[in-house]
Structures are given as C-alpha cells and as structure tokens.
Amino acid sequence: MHDVASALDRLRELSASPTVSKLAGAFESAGRELALVGGPVRDAFLGRPVNDLDFTTDADPDEILRIVRPIAEAHWDIGRAFGTIGARIEGEQVEITTYRADTYDGDSRKPEVVFGDSLEGDLTRRDFTVNAMALRLPRLELVDPSGGVEDLVARTLRTPAPPEQSFGDDPLRMLRAARFSSQLGFEVEEDTRAAMGALAAEIDRISAERVRDELSKLLLTDAPARGIRLLVDSGLADRVIPEVPALRLERDEHHRHKDVYEHSLTVLEQAIGYEKSRAVLDSPDLVMRLAALLHDIGKPATRRLEPGGAVSFHHHDVVGAKLAKKRLRALRFDNDTVAAVARLIELHLRFFGYTDGAWSDSAVRRYVRDAGDQLERLHILARADVTTRNRRKADMLSFAYDDLEARIAVLAEEEELAAVRPELDGAEIMRLLDIKPGPVVGEAYRYLLEVRLDEGPIGPDAARERLLAWWAAREAPAAG
Known part of the structure; x- marks a missing residue:
C-alpha cells in the first residue's frame, strides 16, 4: 500500500496522459461529469500497474457516443444495453459507463439495468469499498464515500452497502470476493464473509457463463488457493464446483490416507511454481x-x-x-x-x-x-x-x-x-494390400503404429514386409 500522497501523485500523472486529458476535456465541454473509477484508482494506491481505464459519467449511452465520436480512433457499443460504451483514444482502450443502480429481480440470471443520477450513488452500489473510489475529472477530486482508502490500508474486503443487500443485488459478487482475496491478498471482513455463507444458494441465480468467467479469473491469480478456501468454507463451492469440497474426505481412525483436499491445493500451488519457473x-x-x-x-x-x-x-x-x-x-x-x-x-x-x-x-x-x-x-x-x-x-x-x-x-x-506415425500412410496401405477405404485400413494403420511405438523407426521397406506378413496372417484363417 502506497501512502495517500504518492497515490494522488500517480493519479495526477495518469490524468495528465493524452487519453485521459482528451476525454476529460470533451466531457467538460459537453457539460457532463466524468470520473476515473474502480480498479485504476485502487491500483494507484496499491502501486500496481494500471492496465484498464474505466470511467463513469452522468451522460446516457447515446450522449457518451456523441461525445467520444469526434475524439476516438474507434468506438463500439456492444455493452450499450448495460450503459457501457468502449472507445480507443490516443491508442488506448477505454470504457465509459453511465452511473448505475442495477439490481436483480430475485429470479433473473441477469441484472436489471437502471441508470443512476449521482457519482456517490453509483459508487455505493459497487462490489467492494476498495473498488468504490473515483477521481473526478478534470478537477482531480478523490471521491470515496465508503472508506475505501481505509480498507486498502487495512487490506480488507468489505461491501459499501450492507453485504446482504450488495450480494442480493448481484450474487456474483460473492465469487468476486474470493477472486479479489486471492488477487490482492486481502482478508474478507467478518460480516461480509458471514453473508457469503448465508446467501450461498443465491449464486444459483447467476448464469453458468458468468460463474465460469469468475472462477477462471480466480484460478489465474498468483495465489488462487486462498480464494478457493474461501469458496469452500462459505459453502459457495458446493453450489458451483462441488467436486472440490467433496475432496474433504471423512477420516477413519483405523484407515489413514493423505488429506486429499489439502493435497490438491498444494498440487495447485506447486504447479503454478513449475509453470512460472519452466x-x-x-x-x-x-x-x-x-x-x-x-x-x-x-x-x-x-x-x-x-x-x-x-x-x-x-x-x-x-x-x-x-x-x-x-x-x-x-x-x-x-x-x-x-x-x-x-x-x-x-x-x-x-x-x-x-x-x-x-x-x-x-x-x-x-x-x-x-x-x-x-x-x-x-x-x-x-x-x-x-x-x-x-x-x-x-x-x-x-x-x-x-x-x-x-x-x-x-x-x-x-x-x-x-x-510418431507409421512409416506407411493410408494411401500406401491400400495400394500395397489392394483394398478400398474402410475399417481394415484403420486396423492396418494401428498395427503399424504399434510396431513403430514398440520398435522405433524400422524403415519403409521393413514396414511393408511387416504389413504384408500381418495381412497374410490375418487372411489365413479365412482362407482355411
């Protein structure tokens, strides 16, 4: 965790970049608010590289498009239904999203998109306080309504709203808690952790594709075992990947074996080490x-x-x-x-x-x-x-x-x-045995492959002799 002054210096440098300054100027000229939000602000405090530029605004998607068109090399509206417009400006990819206030209706697997009316309201509806900070542009005002900076210092994951409300709005956030715990090395705050256990069944409302993507992001962190333990301990793993908690086999005092669950997490950690070192x-x-x-x-x-x-x-x-x-x-x-x-x-x-x-x-x-x-x-x-x-x-x-x-x-x-392949291909097998395409060609091919595996290269001439001998032996019973 960098100190606040250093983080603000990094954010000032970022805001002075050609991409951010051009975007901020365009929105100011249009009389609209714009703020750098979420991950980039968090990572500035953590001293981590800023890879994605995410912005939020009071402009609706149509107006976002009107503002960015003149300054963008390219733009796309694939996320328009969710209020998000993408663009490439000064060679960098950015996403700008209208203030949000989405919720689930309790049955749907997708959020109901509702646009919000203020930056503070948008931030308090985000997943965790450390992701609910923003930098107003162009005046460089840090907006942190939920104490994200304090939670960064404490290395704590906590929801801006009561966790029952936050996870009720989007149950996928419970999986994100596990992912960010691994990615950032943070502890999940006690009430937030308790809510994950109490609401684990709510994850069934989320589509398999969104669950898959979040599990994949968790596994791709440097220390996924931490997040997997959280999923197992909370009961979420029982809903999304039950084979993992099932590894916690009951012990028998007379029959001893390795703890399969702990062994599997150790194998995962060791595999990551080999993956990097090799x-x-x-x-x-x-x-x-x-x-x-x-x-x-x-x-x-x-x-x-x-x-x-x-x-x-x-x-x-x-x-x-x-x-x-x-x-x-x-x-x-x-x-x-x-x-x-x-x-x-x-x-x-x-x-x-x-x-x-x-x-x-x-x-x-x-x-x-x-x-x-x-x-x-x-x-x-x-x-x-x-x-x-x-x-x-x-x-x-x-x-x-x-x-x-x-x-x-x-x-x-x-x-x-x-x-490794046989030294004769299918065409040569058919020519040599004077047969047409069919299952027998496959049989002959597999025979020659076994010879190749058992004996190594024997050369095409020897392979032909062996094939003819195999064919003669195969035909002999039929002839008799």
Missing part, C-alpha cells in the same frame, strides 16, 4: 491450473477401506476425468479446455509406474503419444503431484522424472517423437 507455457495457464485443482476428484467415488488400515482409490484417474468433463461442460467451458483437462487427469498417474521398474523405449514413446499436445502440462502436473514430506521419496521421484524427461528428449531428437 517458462514453457504461457503463464498463467488455465488448463494447467484446472487440471491441478481437479486431478484427484475421482477419489471420493473410488475410496475403498482395505484390511489392515490401507486405503485404495483404484481407477480414480479415469473416474476423475469423467467427472471433470461433466463439471466443466456444465460451467460452459469450451470443448478444447474440457478435453485437455480431462486428458491430463486421466494420465496423471501414468508416471508413477516409471519408478516401479525401468520403462522400455516403447513405454516412453507411448507416454509421449498418449499425452500428445498436453505433454508439457503433464510434465508439470506429474512433478506437482509429489507432495510427500519424506525428503528421500520426494528426491527419488524428482530424479526419476528428470530421467524420464531426458529419455524423452533423446528419443525425440532421434525419432521426431512428437510426430
């Missing part, structure tokens, strides 16, 4: 983080208490992949994300067989083939999944994975492993 993926990576959080969600359904105090979770990888698909589809994630996360969960245990005995080159090739374009994420997930406190065991697993990655690199260099 610098192979674009960080933050949503697929990676979803897979890390959900990788063990098959365990509750597969837990078996074995004789002697052991606990097993047979096939929790396969069950977990199916559960992840179902949940992510319900949250309206795109098909590519759903498929990638499910594949990673399905494969996340595969590596642990590597330490049971030396894998053949064939097994390494299959590992790469099965991972496909998720190989780098699978590397990270497998490493992050090691949370044992036994240093000797952790080192053994780390060294084993180092060895596996080294072998993959050597084979990849020798064999172009990332593009």
Whole structure:
C-alpha cells in the first residue's frame, strides 16, 4: 500500500496522459461529469500497474457516443444495453459507463439495468469499498464515500452497502470476493464473509457463463488457493464446483490416507511454481491450473477401506476425468479446455509406474503419444503431484522424472517423437494390400503404429514386409 500522497501523485500523472486529458476535456465541454473509477484508482494506491481505464459519467449511452465520436480512433457499443460504451483514444482502450443502480429481480440470471443520477450513488452500489473510489475529472477530486482508502490500508474486503443487500443485488459478487482475496491478498471482513455463507444458494441465480468467467479469473491469480478456501468454507463451492469440497474426505481412525483436499491445493500451488519457473507455457495457464485443482476428484467415488488400515482409490484417474468433463461442460467451458483437462487427469498417474521398474523405449514413446499436445502440462502436473514430506521419496521421484524427461528428449531428437506415425500412410496401405477405404485400413494403420511405438523407426521397406506378413496372417484363417 502506497501512502495517500504518492497515490494522488500517480493519479495526477495518469490524468495528465493524452487519453485521459482528451476525454476529460470533451466531457467538460459537453457539460457532463466524468470520473476515473474502480480498479485504476485502487491500483494507484496499491502501486500496481494500471492496465484498464474505466470511467463513469452522468451522460446516457447515446450522449457518451456523441461525445467520444469526434475524439476516438474507434468506438463500439456492444455493452450499450448495460450503459457501457468502449472507445480507443490516443491508442488506448477505454470504457465509459453511465452511473448505475442495477439490481436483480430475485429470479433473473441477469441484472436489471437502471441508470443512476449521482457519482456517490453509483459508487455505493459497487462490489467492494476498495473498488468504490473515483477521481473526478478534470478537477482531480478523490471521491470515496465508503472508506475505501481505509480498507486498502487495512487490506480488507468489505461491501459499501450492507453485504446482504450488495450480494442480493448481484450474487456474483460473492465469487468476486474470493477472486479479489486471492488477487490482492486481502482478508474478507467478518460480516461480509458471514453473508457469503448465508446467501450461498443465491449464486444459483447467476448464469453458468458468468460463474465460469469468475472462477477462471480466480484460478489465474498468483495465489488462487486462498480464494478457493474461501469458496469452500462459505459453502459457495458446493453450489458451483462441488467436486472440490467433496475432496474433504471423512477420516477413519483405523484407515489413514493423505488429506486429499489439502493435497490438491498444494498440487495447485506447486504447479503454478513449475509453470512460472519452466517458462514453457504461457503463464498463467488455465488448463494447467484446472487440471491441478481437479486431478484427484475421482477419489471420493473410488475410496475403498482395505484390511489392515490401507486405503485404495483404484481407477480414480479415469473416474476423475469423467467427472471433470461433466463439471466443466456444465460451467460452459469450451470443448478444447474440457478435453485437455480431462486428458491430463486421466494420465496423471501414468508416471508413477516409471519408478516401479525401468520403462522400455516403447513405454516412453507411448507416454509421449498418449499425452500428445498436453505433454508439457503433464510434465508439470506429474512433478506437482509429489507432495510427500519424506525428503528421500520426494528426491527419488524428482530424479526419476528428470530421467524420464531426458529419455524423452533423446528419443525425440532421434525419432521426431512428437510426430510418431507409421512409416506407411493410408494411401500406401491400400495400394500395397489392394483394398478400398474402410475399417481394415484403420486396423492396418494401428498395427503399424504399434510396431513403430514398440520398435522405433524400422524403415519403409521393413514396414511393408511387416504389413504384408500381418495381412497374410490375418487372411489365413479365412482362407482355411
């Protein structure tokens, strides 16, 4: 938290930028109010980079358009129904929104848009006090009707209105509390936290798409575990992603196993560390983080208490992949994300067989083939999944994975492993066997692929011989 004087200096610098000063001048000339609002003001106090310029005004959307048209390189009104006009001015993208006073009608999944009549009224209807500050332009007056500066100093998240009213107006704000807690490292104030628990069922009024977007923003923060704990503790996770709180398996005094919920949060944290340190993926990576959080969600359904105090979770990888698909589809994630996360969960245990005995080159090739374009994420997930406190065991697993990655690199260099294919394509198979397109071509292709995986490159001539021998053996019973 920067001191107030430093924050005001930053806001003065920002207001003097060509974009802000041109916009402020245009609204003043039109006799309309304009204020920089929300995130940019908050981030000036926190010393964080200001990335988005959001403004609010007493002008309605039609008038906003009339004012910005002459000074904008481009403008768009996709958010017009909600009072928001976007524009590009001096190369920067801005959004200007009419003062708002929207509420939900209690049944609808979308807010009823009602325009407000004052800046102070608009601010007191916003989600949290730290986001309910504004800088009036062009006179540079800080407007903070709800004590946002004090809450920034205290690192506290609190709603400007009573939390029951604020969350009743827009239940998505409860998820935003979790996201901002992770993003800013702030504590949610006691009454606000209590209201999240009391009103958790209200989140059912919000569309799956809006819930998905907010969960994604939470996972893409630097410390998402903090917000996930808040969602679980408040009961919100039971409504939006129940597989996560279900990881808190009941303990049995005679059967002991790792705390699956805490383990999953640790895996998520470790995966983020690998994601950043390896610098192979674009960080933050949503697929990676979803897979890390959900990788063990098959365990509750597969837990078996074995004789002697052991606990097993047979096939929790396969069950977990199916559960992840179902949940992510319900949250309206795109098909590519759903498929990638499910594949990673399905494969996340595969590596642990590597330490049971030396894998053949064939097994390494299959590992790469099965991972496909998720190989780098699978590397990270497998490493992050090691949370044992036994240093000797952790080192053994780390060294084993180092060895596996080294072998993959050597084979990849020798064999172009990332593009493992049979040495004969479908057209050549049909020509050689004198057959037409159909299922048999696929059978032959898969046979040659197995040969390629088992033995590596054998060359086209040898592949033809092997194919003809396979064909002769396949035809022999029919001939007899």
